[in-house]
Amino acid sequence: MPKVILIDTSRCTACRGCQIACKEWNELPANKTYQVGWGSHQNPKDLNVNNYKVVRFSERLDNGVVRWNFFPDQCRHCDIAPCKEIGDGYIEEAIVQDEKTGAILYTPKTKGFSKEQFEEIREACPYNVPRRDEKTGMLAKCDMCNDRIHAGMPPACVKTCPTGAMQFGEREDMLALGKARLAALRKDWPDAMLADPESVNVVYLLIDKPENYYKYSVAQANIGPMTKQQFLATLARPFKAMKA
Structure with a gap:
């Protein structure tokens, strides 16, 4: 049975520990990045050959209240890729x-x-x-x-996450955990959803509408x-x- 990473965005604080852990484990070089001039704390701007994971920042006004949505973007490892x-x-x-x-x-x-x-x-x-x-x-x-998983270790991003936003395990167990968490969150967040849970092995739990995270947060x-x-x-x- 495939393994699944479950990412609960309601618990993500954009600490970017997962992003750094990914770079360190894969020994990826640094990028020259600039925060000034494009109006976001996100850094770098996008995925690239030196960043397999990027925590995306989305800021918007909701009835006069500033809302921040954080989205640790990466490959979803589709069942049919x-x-x-x-x-x-x-x-x-x-x-x-x-x-x-x-x-x-x-x-x-x-x-x-x-x-x-x-x-x-x-x-x-x-x-x-x-x-x-x-x-x-x-x-x-x-x-x-994949090398860590075969050695009996969780992915580096999951191991590093300090808030429990990322969980890793057997597909059946992670989907059950995601559905239970979703049921609890929908009491306060009616738009909460699991993103494409039946076709990917990196499943996101979103508490806002997908378009309020990132254009490709769900399949396009x-x-x-x-x-x-x-x-x-x-x-x-x-x-x-x-x-x-």
């Missing part, structure tokens, strides 16, 4: 899924994707996650600390009458057919 479905059509096993954990992993083979192919992969992601290192050509994102796929899983599965068919 669009990036993998598209990538398989070009280079097999450049993007793989760990059977034990459910983590979606980018291998060194991703250097073989052209810029145009990368853009297809990125556009297919309903959460706008994949990034490309312009120096090496490799694709980069969160790997769910226009799926119409199909389920999300059906929609994502169709992405691979034209590419696999071409290879055949």
Whole structure:
């Protein structure tokens, strides 16, 4: 059964401990960042090849009251991953899924994707996650600390979180915990929801409307009458057919 990270945004204080822990564990270099001039405490502005996790800040007025929403953004490790479905059509096993954990992993083979192919992969992601290192050509994102999980440890971000906003465990247990927490929060936050719980392995509990967090806080796929899983599965068919 896949592992799940449950992120309860009601408990997130934007300390950014998870963001730093991710950089430290993955030995990612620092970015040159600037807070002055764009009106936000968020730093850096976006995910990049040196930041697999970014705590997003959203500030708004709600009936004259300033509301802050914090969103620790990262790869959702989809059960059916669009990036993998598209990538398989070009280079097999450049993007793989760990059977034990459910983590979606980018291998060194991703250097073989052209810029145009990368853009297809990125556009297919309903959460706008994949990034490309312009120096090496490799694709980069969160790997769910797959090495730590196999060693019996939780992801670094979960281990570091001081408020319990991040929990990690078996899918069934985490979804049960999320649903129980959701029921309690809805008494004060009627818009509270679990974001795409049936199709991803990083599940967010939101207490506000998704658009008040971040554009891609929930899947942005226009799926119409199909389920999300059906929609994502169709992405691979034209590419696999071409290879055949």
